[in-house]
Amino acid sequence: MIFEQITTGGCQSYLIGCPDTCVAALIDPESSQIDRYLALAARDGLRIHYAIDTHTHADHFSALRLLAEKLGLKTVMHRQSSYRGVDMRVDHGELIVVGKLRLNVLYTPGHTNDSMCLIAEDRVFTGDTLLIGGTGRTDLPTGDPNALYDSLFQRLLLLDPALLVYPAHDYKGRGHSTIGAEIVENPRLQRRERDDFVAMMHALDLSMPTHLTEALRTNMSGGKTIAEMLAEAAASVSFMSLAELRRQIDEQPGDLVILDVREREAYLSGHVRGALLLPRGQLELRVNEELPNPTQRVLTICEYGRISTLAAATLHEMGFQRAIALDGGMKGWRDAGYPLDTGADPQAD
Numbered sequence: 001m002i003f004e005q006i007t008t009g010g011c012q013s014y015l016i017g018c019p020d021t022c023v024a025a026l027i028d029p030e031s032s033q034i035d036r037y038l039a040l041a042a043r044d045g046l047r048i049h050y051a052i053d054t055h056t057h058a059d060h061f062s063a064l065r066l067l068a069e070k071l072g073l074k075t076v077m078h079r080q081s082s083y084r085g086v087d088m089r090v091d092h093g094e095l096i097v098v099g100k101l102r103l104n105v106l107y108t109p110g111h112t113n114d115s116m117c118l119i120a121e122d123r124v125f126t127g128d129t130l131l132i133g134g135t136g137r138t139d140l141p142t143g144d145p146n147a148l149y150d151s152l153f154q155r156l157l158l159l160d161p162a163l164l165v166y167p168a169h170d171y172k173g174r175g176h177s178t179i180g181a182e183i184v185e186n187p188r189l190q191r192r193e194r195d196d197f198v199a200m201m202h203a204l205d206l207s208m209p210t211h212l213t214e215a216l217r218t219n220m221s222g223g224k225t226i227a228e229m230l231a232e233a234a235a236s237v238s239f240m241s242l243a244e245l246r247r248q249i250d251e252q253p254g255d256l257v258i259l260d261v262r263e264r265e266a267y268l269s270g271h272v273r274g275a276l277l278l279p280r281g282q283l284e285l286r287v288n289e290e291l292p293n294p295t296q297r298v299l300t301i302c303e304y305g306r307i308s309t310l311a312a313a314t315l316h317e318m319g320f321q322r323a324i325a326l327d328g329g330m331k332g333w334r335d336a337g338y339p340l341d342t343g344a345d346p347q348a349d
């Protein structure tokens, strides 16, 4: 088996491949690491056929949708997954065939109700069901400590003690463990009575993961993350630097339509000389009256440079091919000590 372990912060993902057929699968891929997965697969001479999530992740952004779009591969999750973009819904006891490799599916609910572990030859990918020296938490949506107890003590821990354990997370830089070592050393697995185990899980006072709602929203629905929306918008427009805008205002007034897309209050408190006010929320509805010439060069400005990027991309979609955004926004303009006008839009009534 060709095997790559990819560590990103505390997250672990895996590329496994069949050396005879060059077929590969990704386990728990993360959206920020797609280029790395593709580079590793190319280096190892593999073609990725499957992207598998061991469960619905609440703490990072799954790469399943993007990988399916880019590579046309099959996405795989347990049949309980609520993500509509799953191509292959698997169940306990089934096999995922990766060339000559076989991934044996073990249904292990508890951390979530769609959690599964995957056995491949001498190792088991445990997702967040079993971690090195820990277990997945059970206080997030669809978590259930009673189910986790059953999954661990009546299923996972009954496997060969020599099996290598590769979890979806490790925050201490450890690569893997074994089932046998976890049975002996994992503190949570010393609570072998159900009531004791469940009480311990209920008593854990864990902080909520960063990006919890956004990760659940995008991983469950296949929707886009904010970072993805911004990256797509940024890829379709070009930008003007603060210094260049300053130069253009000084030298060529009137050559450029400067559109401040912040709210009125922010605009009145200080804007770039000559800027028109058109809040982002009104952009589509007022664009015809405010920007009658679609060949005009339009520069969008907001506070930090993100909303203006979205606004410029929207203008592009509407036919303003020369729409660009200010790189840095009004915060950068003020920090640079550049001049501000206050008061009303010069074209306003």
Ligand SMILES: [Fe+2]
Pocket: 055, 056, 057, 058, 059, 111, 128, 136
């Ligand atoms: Fe998880």
